[in-house]
Amino acid sequence: MLKLKGGLCGFCAVTLATLGFYSCNNLSNTVMGSQKVDSLVSKIEELIVEKPTLHAKWDSLRDNKLVFHIDSLNPIPIKTQKQKLKDSLRREFDKHPKHIYLTFDDGPLVGSRAIDSIARAKNIKVNAFVVGRHSTMGKYRLRDLNLYIENPLVAVYNHSYTHGFNRLQTFYRDSQKAFDDFKKNEDNIAFNSKVARLPGRNIWIYDEEKKIDIASAEPTADLLFQDGYKIFGWDVEWRLNSLTGVATVPLETVYQRIVNFMNNKSSKEPNNVVFLMHDDMFQTRQGKKLLSDLIDKLIAKGYKFEFMEDYPIKY
Numbered sequence: 001m002l003k004l005k006g007g008l009c010g011f012c013a014v015t016l017a018t019l020g021f022y023s024c025n026n027l028s029n030t031v032m033g034s035q036k037v038d039s040l041v042s043k044i045e046e047l048i049v050e051k052p053t054l055h056a057k058w059d060s061l062r063d064n065k066l067v068f069h070i071d072s073l074n075p076i077p078i079k080t081q082k083q084k085l086k087d088s089l090r091r092e093f094d095k096h097p098k099h100i101y102l103t104f105d106d107g108p109l110v111g112s113r114a115i116d117s118i119a120r121a122k123n124i125k126v127n128a129f130v131v132g133r134h135s136t137m138g139k140y141r142l143r144d145l146n147l148y149i150e151n152p153l154v155a156v157y158n159h160s161y162t163h164g165f166n167r168l169q170t171f172y173r174d175s176q177k178a179f180d181d182f183k184k185n186e187d188n189i190a191f192n193s194k195v196a197r198l199p200g201r202n203i204w205i206y207d208e209e210k211k212i213d214i215a216s217a218e219p220t221a222d223l224l225f226q227d228g229y230k231i232f233g234w235d236v237e238w239r240l241n242s243l244t245g246v247a248t249v250p251l252e253t254v255y256q257r258i259v260n261f262m263n264n265k266s267s268k269e270p271n272n273v274v275f276l277m278h279d280d281m282f283q284t285r286q287g288k289k290l291l292s293d294l295i296d297k298l299i300a301k302g303y304k305f306e307f308m309e310d311y312p313i314k315y
């Protein structure tokens, strides 16, 4: 049978359901080994009294907020219990839609126009993290930025004004200056909403989540978050040689990587995979064909294409 250690306060009950057990130090869940393991999910549901979500259960397992016990009469190793529970939750997630976020960084560049027209042709949502300064470089770059802004299928987000002139260590050394660079971009471009990605950094800050890859950029990310921004990194990245259109990793391989992230729930949020590409990848005929073919495979798989401002979609 199931036991609660300590008792369940009203605050915790809500916290369990909405925040995935954050800040509930006085509470632990006891799952007795004599339970049939496959029924663990429904038993956890009993513990989370206020609208349990699949994501809340997943977070509680991932963050080791559940306490498992071995029953001497019917011993099931804790590792097995956890694996069974994880598999069971995976199967639950698989009953829901899977969401893919195609994100294109560093536009407007040669290649942006192709992304704009492919999004229209396939009728899918895509996300452009743009660098305002690039719209001043070259005859057609302002045109390309405006194509994005005028296309309802393209969400346009902030990737800083200068991209730190690609000297990222220097850029992040002065966090106020880096933050001001993002604000300059905001002053110049009508963004869909306050969503940002930091140049060269796989940093996530949204809701209660925070994941930092390189600490030197954290103060800049914090300033943006305090200013109301959500900051997103990526789960899977793909690169092509921009001049030849040759992929560093074959299309089939990167497609399979996305599918594996979806199936194993190994992305930052289960059933939500953020996929990173760069605008300059799609300036050749071969590059454009690869993008088009990849999108066709994702459509055929039944994935839903989403805007980053809606991330993560939870159940």
Ligand SMILES: [Zn+2]
Pocket (backbone or CB within 6 Å): 105, 106, 159, 163, 198, 199, 200
């Ligand atoms: Zn970039």
